[in-house]
Each structure stands twice: as C-alpha cells, then as structure tokens.
Amino acid sequence: MEIKKENKFKRFFKRYGALAVAGVFVAGVVLAVAFAVTSISSNVNDPTEDVSGGVMKFGLPMEDAVVVKDFAEDRLQYNSTLKRWEIHLALDLSSTKQDVFSVYDGVVASVKNDGSDGCTITVNHDNGFVSVYSSLGEETNVKEGDKIKKGDKIGIAAATAVNELADGGHLHFTMLLNGKEVDPNNYLDLQNK
Ligand SMILES: [Zn+2]
Structure with missing residues (x-):
C-alpha cells in the first residue's frame, strides 16, 4: 500500500510538476507587478495631501526675506566660514526683522543648541513633514511639546x-x-517671500 501511494505521488508530480512550477512563477510575477503598481501609485500621491483630502499649504518661515544661500543637492556651494565647498541641504534666509515663523501647524519636537547649527527648533507636522529652524537666538518663543500654528512666531534668526x-x-x-531633506522651494511659496 505504502509503495503504491508513493508511486501515485510520483506520478502526480511527473504529470503536474511543471504546471505547479509554472503556477508559482505566475504567482510571483503577479505579486511583483502588484508591488510595482503599489509603489508607483504611492509616488504619484502628493505627500502634501492630508487625510481629509485637503492640501497642506505651507507658509513662509520669514517675511520679506532674501535668500542668503539656496538649497542644492546636486552642486557644491562655498561655505565662507569653513572655507570649503559643501552640499547645502537647507535654505538660508535673512530679513530686516529676523522674525521666524512656523511654516505649518505642528508640535515642537525639540529646542536645543548643538553648537554647529546654533539654537535649533524642530517642529513635527502631518504626513511625515518636519521643519527645522537653525541659527536662532537663544531666546525662543516656544518650548518642547508646544502645539503651534502656521505663522506662529517661534524665534529670531x-x-x-x-x-x-x-x-x-x-x-x-x-x-x-x-x-530625508527635501527642497523647501518645492513646498514654500518663495515667490512671495
Ligand atoms: Zn545654511
């Protein structure tokens, strides 16, 4: 009986083995395509689209500002302090009043002075956005844990x-x-800075 069973098993695989392999292959292809489609569609999704279908419209971190140094991830810019060429993954702004505002509603994640970047306020927003304000004066208008609104003054440059x-x-x-650092020019309306 036992031998007969094994033969049946072998016969089954001889007959349908190739089919089973093909089946697994097709399933793999289907899964790969499904995964590709999912990742493409998630790229197409605008990260600024909020849960209610609205769009996160960011404000400016300064009023009447001039760009001291722009964001650039594909070219080196000269750092005249360190006297070297470097990638600058931030946007440097200056204005007469030097008031700094939160670009969106959020929660203050930290206020600290780490030396190299100076006094820095980090604000967490929706949809994975975080804004970081560095080179601020020690006197800030917010503290860690504060819930703030777009346009709230948080400190002075x-x-x-x-x-x-x-x-x-x-x-x-x-x-x-x-x-990951993103170009603020893609999210802030700097034409009206
Ligand atoms: Zn800078």
Whole structure:
C-alpha cells in the first residue's frame, strides 16, 4: 500500500510538476507587478495631501526675506566660514526683522543648541513633514511639546550657527519628508517671500 501511494505521488508530480512550477512563477510575477503598481501609485500621491483630502499649504518661515544661500543637492556651494565647498541641504534666509515663523501647524519636537547649527527648533507636522529652524537666538518663543500654528512666531534668526558664522544673522531652514531633506522651494511659496 505504502509503495503504491508513493508511486501515485510520483506520478502526480511527473504529470503536474511543471504546471505547479509554472503556477508559482505566475504567482510571483503577479505579486511583483502588484508591488510595482503599489509603489508607483504611492509616488504619484502628493505627500502634501492630508487625510481629509485637503492640501497642506505651507507658509513662509520669514517675511520679506532674501535668500542668503539656496538649497542644492546636486552642486557644491562655498561655505565662507569653513572655507570649503559643501552640499547645502537647507535654505538660508535673512530679513530686516529676523522674525521666524512656523511654516505649518505642528508640535515642537525639540529646542536645543548643538553648537554647529546654533539654537535649533524642530517642529513635527502631518504626513511625515518636519521643519527645522537653525541659527536662532537663544531666546525662543516656544518650548518642547508646544502645539503651534502656521505663522506662529517661534524665534529670531541670529548668528549662532558656528559653521555659518560668516553669513551673519540668518535662518538656516531645513525641511524633511520622512526623514530625508527635501527642497523647501518645492513646498514654500518663495515667490512671495
Ligand atoms: Zn545654511
């Protein structure tokens, strides 16, 4: 009986083995295509689209500002403080009043002075966006844990960033999306800065 069973098993595989392999292959292809479609559609999704179908419209971190140094991930810019060429994944702004505002509603994640970037406020927003305001004066208007609104004044730009001292008082503004620096020009309406 046992042998007969085994033969049946072998016969089954001889007959249908190729079919089973083909089946697994097809299933793999279907899964791969499904995965590709999912990742493409998630790229197409605008990260600024909020849960209610609205769009996150960011404000400006400064009023009447001039760009001291722009964001650029594909070219080196000269750092006159450190006297070297470097990638600058932030946007440096300066204005007469030097007031700094939150670009969107959020929660203050931290307020700290780490030396190289000077006094820095980090704000968490929806959809994986984080805004980071560096080179601020020590006197800030917010503290860790504060819930703030777009346009709230959070501090004043100064010359506290040791690695950008030669640029004078300015805001070194970084925008992160899911932990990666993104170009603020893509999200802020800098034409009206
Ligand atoms: Zn900078």
